[in-house]
Amino acid sequence: MTHTIKFAGVNFNRNGVLASGILGVTGSSMIKTAQGGAGGITCKSISKNFRKGHPTPVLQVFKHGVINAVGLSSTGVDNSNNELRNVKNNSDAVVIASVFGGTEIEFKETIEELDSSVYDIIELNISCPNVADEFGHAFANSPHSASNVMRIARSATNKPIIVKLSPNYPNIGLIAKACEDAGADGITAINTVGPGMLIDINTFQPKLTNKVGGVSGPAILPIAIRAVYDIYKAVTIPIIGMGGITEVEDAIQMIAVGAQLYGVGTGILYHGIDIFNTINTGIDEYLREKNLQYDDLVGIVHKQ
Amino acid sequence: MNNLIEKSYKTFRVDGCTDQKTFYFKIGKVDIKPGQFYMLNYNNSQKPFSVSHYDGENIGFTILKRGNTTLHMIENAKIGDYFGLTGPLGNSFHTEQYTNFLLIGGGVGAAPIYFLSEYLSKINKKNSVLFGSRTSSLCDFTHNLKSNKSATVSYYTDDNSGENQGFVTNGIEEILQKEKIDTVCLCGPEKMMIVASEKIKKFTSVPIQISMERYMKCGIGICGSCVLDDIGLRVCADGPVFDYELLITSKEFGKYHRNSGGLIEKF
Numbered sequence A: 001m002t003h004t005i006k007f008a009g010v011n012f013n014r015n016g017v018l019a020s021g022i023l024g025v026t027g028s029s030m031i032k033t034a035q036g037g038a039g040g041i042t043c044k045s046i047s048k049n050f051r052k053g054h055p056t057p058v059l060q061v062f063k064h065g066v067i068n069a070v071g072l073s074s075t076g077v078d079n080s081n082n083e084l085r086n087v088k089n090n091s092d093a094v095v096i097a098s099v100f101g102g103t104e105i106e107f108k109e110t111i112e113e114l115d116s117s118v119y120d121i122i123e124l125n126i127s128c129p130n131v132a133d134e135f136g137h138a139f140a141n142s143p144h145s146a147s148n149v150m151r152i153a154r155s156a157t158n159k160p161i162i163v164k165l166s167p168n169y170p171n172i173g174l175i176a177k178a179c180e181d182a183g184a185d186g187i188t189a190i191n192t193v194g195p196g197m198l199i200d201i202n203t204f205q206p207k208l209t210n211k212v213g214g215v216s217g218p219a220i221l222p223i224a225i226r227a228v229y230d231i232y233k234a235v236t237i238p239i240i241g242m243g244g245i246t247e248v249e250d251a252i253q254m255i256a257v258g259a260q261l262y263g264v265g266t267g268i269l270y271h272g273i274d275i276f277n278t279i280n281t282g283i284d285e286y287l288r289e290k291n292l293q294y295d296d297l298v299g300i301v302h303k304q
Numbered sequence B: 001m002n003n004l005i006e007k008s009y010k011t012f013r014v015d016g017c018t019d020q021k022t023f024y025f026k027i028g029k030v031d032i033k034p035g036q037f038y039m040l041n042y043n044n045s046q047k048p049f050s051v052s053h054y055d056g057e058n059i060g061f062t063i064l065k066r067g068n069t070t071l072h073m074i075e076n077a078k079i080g081d082y083f084g085l086t087g088p089l090g091n092s093f094h095t096e097q098y099t100n101f102l103l104i105g106g107g108v109g110a111a112p113i114y115f116l117s118e119y120l121s122k123i124n125k126k127n128s129v130l131f132g133s134r135t136s137s138l139c140d141f142t143h144n145l146k147s148n149k150s151a152t153v154s155y156y157t158d159d160n161s162g163e164n165q166g167f168v169t170n171g172i173e174e175i176l177q178k179e180k181i182d183t184v185c186l187c188g189p190e191k192m193m194i195v196a197s198e199k200i201k202k203f204t205s206v207p208i209q210i211s212m213e214r215y216m217k218c219g220i221g222i223c224g225s226c227v228l229d230d231i232g233l234r235v236c237a238d239g240p241v242f243d244y245e246l247l248i249t250s251k252e253f254g255k256y257h258r259n260s261g262g263l264i265e266k267f
């Protein structure tokens, strides 16, 4: 992309975003991914305190994607400040700090403890369980709990806040709308689908220690495209569309249903970090061929 | 992509001692190169292990007791048990352009060096091998290398239970003076590899290939737990074998690694 894209008031030099949880633990891999063509870099979701995550195996590949139960492991805010500062100082990419918590207050405290000079945008990962919910549902489960997190987070920073939605609950459009009403500056969609399970056919044991894990990669592309389509219809704030993108055609579909930026996580498994450069070049060629501007493509499906 | 999908195999042979065992599996014909590794999953405990033996049909992994996973495997796994295998993963030692190799394996770093020597001898490439370990029983699994006429093998042990006492690095000088070595391949504790490389540099400027170890969660290049500061390379997918000249540009080489939680631990 030669022109910049304004998303939630922030200028992106390139239109691909690294999804949270992929190569997002240390500053050095995030910088490297920006060099591979990502215009935005989302770090692995940060919690206030150190969290260990699940025991390995935490990730298994199948023919059409990946299931993972890395779990919400985090080095805690202090370490994350250092890693993000490194990215901020050594790349031109927009830095998106993904945060999560077990309560609304924990979200707020995590954001407050992050050094606001090390990130450009806060992403709320609300796919984590709400500890106060009697069924252990995620905040992303209902418009009410999603908007509560958003409202409380709003008081913690002046920087733009975007909310990352889960495809695993009905009415993703309604939830997006509730977040917009609570002050969200944008939406990221989708998080992993499921959970899913894979079984070893010799031992009859689940292949993950955690038994179940979120599904990502090519298998979930159609779900992600539909989710972004629904969200675009429900809100006016911009969307980062992700889920199953591995090829330029996938990213174009995502933009066409309304994503202003596209995101890639698992796609790196198939094409390495250069996937961003490949897709960006492909989008430019496509636009030239169709004689379209980038902005014309965003949400074009809804204008037919 | 098939190498990324875990498949389980029965272990049909187990060798070794109470501290270190080699597990063998019949995997058939797979394109495996020395230096590559597998993620091994035994009863929901998973870690990366280098291929220490492959003959075109059977694969072997040599596992040293260190912490939870390896303890579990060594104390509980027996013939007939299934292990989930994901691999082969990572890159490999460069062998094509070289003719006379110096191989150095320290500790359980002997595992990939064993397979490398086996591989080189099969294609009649000359290789001088130095193994170093705490005590000689940990090197027993490599003894049959001596029957290969392309290989010259020497052992160094800390407790003087092997041929030579002292550090494996003691043997370097003699080989470099005697042989026209055109590359060196190293695997072992990072401090040893640095001492060895600095010693080698004094004699010759041949390429030094180093196999690295970092904590790995996924082994396939997406989780980010094995990335080297500041060069941003993934040990699992861009390595584990790196050129020494590249590694010395990484600020953590020989100094620190990260634990399972991503926190820095000094060596």
Ligand SMILES: Cc1cc2nc3c(=O)[nH]c(=O)nc-3n(C[C@H](O)[C@H](O)[C@H](O)COP(=O)(O)OP(=O)(O)OC[C@H]3O[C@@H](n4cnc5c(N)ncnc54)[C@H](O)[C@@H]3O)c2cc1C
Binding pocket: B037, B047, B048, B049, B050, B051, B052, B061, B062, B063, B064, B065, B066, B067, B068, B069, B070, B071, B108, B111, B112, B212, B213, B214, B215, B216, B240, B257, B259, B265
């Ligand atoms: C590419 C690769 C190939 C490997 N090949 C082999 C092999 O062939 N045979 C073999 O036995 N092991 C091999 N390992 C190491 C193995 O994967 C385990 O990490 C190791 O055996 C410890 O596992 P554990 O669960 O038993 O110990 P843990 O409980 O994880 O740790 C035991 C102790 O070791 C320390 N430790 C863990 N990782 C490191 C590290 N990277 N550097 C320094 N200290 C560390 C921990 O801090 C702890 O004190 C390889 C690792 C990699 C990355």
Ligand SMILES: Cc1cc2nc3c(=O)[nH]c(=O)nc-3n(C[C@H](O)[C@H](O)[C@H](O)COP(=O)(O)O)c2cc1C
Binding pocket: A019, A020, A021, A022, A044, A045, A059, A066, A068, A070, A072, A098, A125, A164, A190, A191, A192, A215, A216, A217, A218, A220, A242, A243, A244, A245, A263, A264, A265, A266, A267, B222, B223
């Ligand atoms: C290994 C792994 C770890 C992930 N960790 C996080 C995380 O910490 N926070 C988050 O919001 N999403 C996380 N995700 C979800 C991704 O950010 C993304 O939403 C999802 O994988 C769909 O995109 P993809 O198909 O391009 O991977 C993770 C995904 C994977 C595969």
Ligand code: FES
Binding pocket: B215, B216, B217, B218, B219, B220, B221, B222, B223, B224, B225, B226, B227, B234, B235, B236, B237
């Ligand atoms: S272990 Fe996950 S990136 Fe290397």
